[in-house]
Amino acid sequence: MGYHEMFGFNYEPNPFDIDTVTLRHRFRKAITVAHPDRWAGRDEGKEQLIQTLSTSLNNANRTLADPLQRAQYILTRQGVPAQGEDTLEDPELLMEVMELREEIENAESQEDVDRVKEENSNKMETLVQDISGLVGAKDWPAVKIATTRLKYLRGIEDAAKAWPNSHFDH
Amino acid sequence: MYARQLLRAGAALRAPLARASVPLVRTPAITSPVFQTKRLYHEKVIDHYSNPRNVGSLDKALQDVGTGLVGAPACGDVMRLQIQVDEETGVIKDVKFKTFGCGSAIASSSYVTELVKGKTLEEALAIKNTAIAKELSLPPVKLHCSMLAEDAIKSAVKDYRSKRVVKKPTLGPEAVAA
Numbered sequence: 001m002g003y004h005e006m007f008g009f010n011y012e013p014n015p016f017d018i019d020t021v022t023l024r025h026r027f028r029k030a031i032t033v034a035h036p037d038r039w040a041g042r043d044e045g046k047e048q049l050i051q052t053l054s055t056s057l058n059n060a061n062r063t064l065a066d067p068l069q070r071a072q073y074i075l076t077r078q079g080v081p082a083q084g085e086d087t088l089e090d091p092e093l094l095m096e097v098m099e100l101r102e103e104i105e106n107a108e109s110q111e112d113v114d115r116v117k118e119e120n121s122n123k124m125e126t127l128v129q130d131i132s133g134l135v136g137a138k139d140w141p142a143v144k145i146a147t148t149r150l151k152y153l154r155g156i157e158d159a160a161k162a163w164p165n166s167h168f169d170h
Numbered sequence: 171m172y173a174r175q176l177l178r179a180g181a182a183l184r185a186p187l188a189r190a191s192v193p194l195v196r197t198p199a200i201t202s203p204v205f206q207t208k209r210l211y212h213e214k215v216i217d218h219y220s221n222p223r224n225v226g227s228l229d230k231a232l233q234d235v236g237t238g239l240v241g242a243p244a245c246g247d248v249m250r251l252q253i254q255v256d257e258e259t260g261v262i263k264d265v266k267f268k269t270f271g272c273g274s275a276i277a278s279s280s281y282v283t284e285l286v287k288g289k290t291l292e293e294a295l296a297i298k299n300t301a302i303a304k305e306l307s308l309p310p311v312k313l314h315c316s317m318l319a320e321d322a323i324k325s326a327v328k329d330y331r332s333k334r335v336v337k338k339p340t341l342g343p344e345a346v347a348a
Contacts, residue, residue, distance in 0.1 A: 086243070087240045087241070087242065087317065087318055087321040088240065088241035088242065088243040089239075089240055089241075089321075089325065090241070091239055093241070094239045094240070094241050094248050094250075095239060097241070097248045097270075098239065098248050098250055098268070098270070101248065101270045102268070148243045151243065151246045152241070152243075152246050152248070154246065155246040155270070159270070167270075
């Protein structure tokens with residue numbers, strides 16, 4: 001079963017357009033029933049099953065709730081080869097990212113960082129809307145490019161949040 | 171996952187301290203607890219990470235400077251590597267890098283700057299990521315970091331060479347003047 005189907009969302013026509021409020025309600029309802037504690041000690045077979053179900057529900061919820069993970073999931077489900085370990089040579093994007101990451105690193109006040117953060121979150125908002133349109137149009141190569149960009153913008157956001165400490169990617 | 175949580179926890183602990191005491195002086199990140207509690211990285215990686223060689227930038231507008239800019243889209247890493255070439259001998263006389271990414275990516279680029287300094291462009295192009303990975307004992311999941319460093323060198327050499335190709339005007343008044 002796909003993640004959308006687990007929460008009763010239609011995959012078509014646009015799997016990216018998820019009402020996150022509805023998702024939250026449905027997840028809570030489902031997890032209440034499937035919570036391992038509720039089934040603990042009752043029946044070993046059932047307990048195991050509930051454990052698995054609850055893990056799946058959590059994964060599905062986390063994936064669908066986050067635009068970046070949702071876009072990555074849709075790409076995988078569409079059979080678009082995942083953004084592998086190939087080196088990216090997109091000078092425009094990389095230059096932009098490098099500039100903003102350096103701006104954060106060299107920032108001297110919280111205000112400097114907040115300015116970058118706000119500009120960045122506006123960009124992300126626009127990009128998420130773009131991705132919705134591209135998914136609707138089933139333009140998978142373009143969805144992939146936009147998703148990579150979103151990944152980098154997320155990195156900028158994380159770095160801004162971590163300031164004045166360095167942000168660790170992994 | 172574990173490393174990330176640890177680091178987050180570490181960052182959260184340090185953050186209020188750093189802001190309260192010396193707001194304008196940034197604490198170096200090398201005190202990250204992950205290196206002390208759990209040896210996730212090889213010591214050579216830690217060495218390059220905590221004491222990176224040749225960090226910085228060169229003027230990319232200079233004719234003898236080549237700039238390589240590459241990224242690892244899966245991780246969201248970005249790496250800039252610049253070389254300054256002696257135009258007579260074709261030897262790389264200076265090199266600088268800046269990487270935003272994980273410890274392995276930073277260490278790979280730091281190590282590669284040490285490797286290429288004093289080498290000719292041909293020698294620099296011959297550097298393989300496997301040599302970087304071996305030196306730093308990178309685990310399989312981090313091999314792409316060394317590939318990124320190899321690609322950064324290639325990209326920098328390519329940029330330098332593209333500047334060498336003098337585009338002679340074939341039309342217009344400049345062509346006559348030249």
